[in-house]
Amino acid sequence: MKTHNSFDEKFEFEGTAKTGSLIALAIGLVAIVAGFLMGGDHVQRMFSNLLLMSYYFVCVCTCGVFFLSYQYVAQAGWSASLIRVPQAFAKVLPIASILLLVVVSAGLFTQHEVIHEGKKHMVPYLYASWATHGLTVVGSENYNAVIAGKAPFLTVGFFYGVLVAFLAAYSYFGYALTKCSTDEDTEGGMRNYNKSFALACTFLVIFGFTFPIFAFGTIMSLEAHWFSTMFGWYNLAAMHVSGVAIMALTIILLRKKGYMQWVTSDHLHDFGKLIFGFSIFWTYVWFAQFFLTWYANIPEESVYFYKRWEPEYKFWFWLNIAMNFLAPLLLLMSRDAKRLTNRMMWTCILLIAGHWLDYYLMIMPGTVVEKRGFAVEEIGTFVAFAGLFTFLMLTQLSKFKSLIPKKHPFLQESLHHHI
Template structure:
């Protein structure tokens, strides 16, 4: 079967898309300035938390691009080929996102401030103070913490950097390989590069499946180092996937409505919406399993995590998290027709992107903010910094997308299957 569409279509990054992404970056810079000038109790802490949240969200969405490509190749799937350039653009941004994240955690680890801990003044870092504060693992120190000392083989700065740097480098490397093989495929044709992509995807999925929970443990769970959950890594993986799918789907829809990707039809959007719906249910399953087991066991070392999030200033946001990330996609995308209605799918994408920002917010803020300051659950800089990271991602991703010679992998063996996809 032949197609009426040109395989030479390229994305031009100009006009409103570039202007608005730059405006969003400027808004984020304003948020940072406001945060760093905030002299109230916890003001600087909130700013570093926002940077950690934004950097983590940024890197997770980019990783999802690699993950999406990998399981499509592993499943030998054809339906997604027509918009595969979108997750490929995410993968091309991943090295930059990784560097930004590493800079943020480095600044937070080595910038210290004075806090009062059990009546004692302690110089603690803004990020990961629960395990990186000097003296916590030294029995001779007045800051000694037996629990942290018991976890010190994992919770120490060299190991932390080893996990973060090596894993992000691996994910970026696999992403680069998958993009390179696809570009070579367009130049050379044949099955050689597709077969390479298939093998690389299988290896990546094994590596990613075993290592991403460790990355989540280090990057996010360790901000509250006394607490632990063996389900936390899978909970974060589910959040990464849903948020990434929402961004991919929203990007496809916006490009399609701007005149690009004319070959994308309601069947492709249906499958993307179906994936968002399915993995939102999976996210809820993991969230509830972690919550229910900890609540039911009522062990102090575990239930303290939810105790912080059930304080009056956070409890409303705690339940809103469930409404945005479970109830909303359930009600908006359950029927078949709703998955094919572009406006509704686009709205759901926005809800899920905001919802998983709130999800990450609740992972970081309640256990790290000073109690007296936490009665203001949101500051203006929280929103502004989030907008800044969204603008940075949009700018870099669309710039990467504009570098492709074609918006479709024209010599992918399943390209015709995707162009004539129908369900």
């Protein structure tokens, strides 16, 4: 590895990081297989956990594209020297997207038997609230007028069309922004930067309109009777906080290994401001969605929170707000706190776990009948995806010829960033 003032520094993916990620992936896969082999309720929990982690995986990688885009649109200088990390996230997005589609397809087309009101029904493991046969057929014993009214949207064709189109678009913009950056290192000049600016503007317009719909389809439709216009923005805030936390944690760990020594406490301060600010925004949307639903007391809406106030989930419901609001509020409010490497590192780890819990509470109460604490399904799936993400992301990071975009027009501003 070159010295910290060299523009030829290249990340070498080897040693503990590579071995550890592969071991985590192997252990997680064994736990996932074991969960399916146990049968019964364990299979349903496995599908729910796979959806949770594949959705989380996609959101983190999409955050890489989102981060790059608003940095270009804002013509931000502070981040220019560290954009290789979000670019590595973006390059993993196509794989994450395919994995999410595989999980969704398996859960949608694999059925199991349930007993409801004394009758046996065959329902899919995922999206049973709208994908069960006969829900929209007048005269069927499964007919549901609410779902029938939403039938133009809650169909397999529309569901897949939206999912594939949006994920393909996000992946394309991630690829294009990364390619412009690497081409810039070879060609120099402003052509690639100007192209990146145009791509970023286009992406943000598309992303702003489509990400809420993506969240509606993938997660909110698990409980298709319920609806919240805030759900998309709630997911956007969660996606951004968790994604930026993982970016910051990656950079901190790279610095501890001797890489990216040009990243200073001033850069960490900016990451801390983003994490702190969007954690407050997440809390605002969380509270508004919860309070207005409770205040209106509309049965088809309040049932969503009623489930999450059952004894099995109530502790986790309040822990969610403590981890994702109180923790960043208390740990990152002051200027000095954002500049302490170890405090930033542990806050990021806490928020990564906190938003896993956030997604857990979005998914589990609406999909799992038998409620119990965390077990092999939750732990194993998390470990598997953590290992997979680490391996794929660091592999992509190692493919860059340099960890620093040598000809980025704002590079010197970033290297001399001070606040």
